[in-house]
Amino acid sequence: MTTLAGPDAGSTRILVVDDVPDNVDILDARLSSRGYQVVTATNGEEALASVADIPPHLILLDVMMPGMDGREVAKRIKEDDALPFIPIILVTALSEADDVVQGLESGADDYISKPYNFRELEARVRAMLRIKTLQDELDQKNRELELANRRLKKLSITDGLTELFNHRHVHELLQDEFDRSARTGESIAVVMMDLDRFKNINDTYGHPTGDVVLYETAQIIQESAREIDMVGRYGGEEFIAILPETDEEPGANFAERVRKAVEEHVYRDGATEIRMTVSCGVASIREGVDSPEALLKAADEALYQAKHGGRNKVVRASQTAPAAE
Structure with a gap:
């Protein structure tokens, strides 16, 4: 059996977005059995609302959905500066190569084709989660650096005793x-x-x-x-x-x-x-x-x-x- 993604796998939240209930159930069962917390959405609007409510650690996103398709969902998520980095894996049929290209250009990070190869699926999920961990660590270091720079800037313009401008x-x-x-x-x-x-x-x-x-x-x-x-x-x-x-x-x-x-x-x-x-x-x-x-x-x-x-x-x-x- 494949092991969990890491020591925090039990707290890792994956959003599965697909308008076909059977596909959602299959991915939910497979990922839940590996220790991930799985939340689901059946259309683009639900997906965006779920992301805004509690940003997941990763999104498995079907390309072809009625109304707002996966490409548009990916584009809106990646354009939202208020959100942390969220890896997006597009889920698509082999005949939808053009949709994959457009989806990747919209900001998606990877793709996987239907029908699923579950070993490949789990490997891609783990790879994207590792990337997210590294990106989150980089973002944290950048925030700490920005804070340190602000403190240094304040020190450079402030009189140490009176706290007024120098x-x-x-x-x-x-x-x-x-x-x-x-x-x-x-x-x-x-x-x-x-x-x-x-x-x-x-x-x-x-x-x-x-x-x-x-x-x-x-x-x-x-x-x-x-x-x-x-x-x-x-x-x-x-x-x-x-x-x-x-x-x-x-x-x-x-x-x-x-x-x-x-x-x-x-x-x-x-x-x-x-x-x-x-x-x-x-x-x-x-x-x-x-x-x-x-x-x-x-x-x-x-x-x-x-x-x-x-x-x-x-x-x-x-x-x-x-x-x-």
Whole structure:
């Protein structure tokens, strides 16, 4: 007696599709005796519904059926990207060679002729199931690789401490937004934010407490932003927000929300409680600001005025010296 296809043969599901009940019964009996779980369908519509409900591991598919023939069934299954790889063996009479060719071109993987040679049938079934096992393993490895690549991509653009975008990626995003603005005519605002007297925190309480302050500040900024806004750690205790479709005034309103939230927040690291403030510089596209670098420079100059004008305040670039011609 032929052995089972493998250690999981008892859980292997085979769909038999044929409009002739005797053919279905014969294949069902033979395959069931070999330990396979057999489900049946008598037409193409039933077959597609069965596949959508619980995808089988393999399909034995008669070519000639009323209504939707086997070629069309195979074509629809293979075109459905939501389905896993399912080997399809066409079952056909010897006189239907052209139908076999068309069926294989529709996506079927193998064929067997009537009347059945059961040893050949079982060999082809086992061969197709081995191929499915290999394909499933390959698909799993590809999914794992895709997930790993996504994680690596995230790591490459993310600041490890604050989980915001890192310095390099912020520049990439700003260039993209500046290019988009040039196409659409929509404005962009940039907000530079710097924690006031942050060095004192590290000197007094140590870097772990400083890290808590940086992380919680990042969360405050992120929570103040819209979904379309892009927030990054620009370096040290300095943060940046890129605000698409935003002029200087709403950009300043965003900065004020951040400034107030930081001022009201109590930073805690164990028993240590700390109050902080933040200074902000805001700039948007205007005359003389014709590049991402110029926009950053304008926001940074406004931040400089905020830091040297008493800290814990928001300064707009339009309140400072005009941009260079």
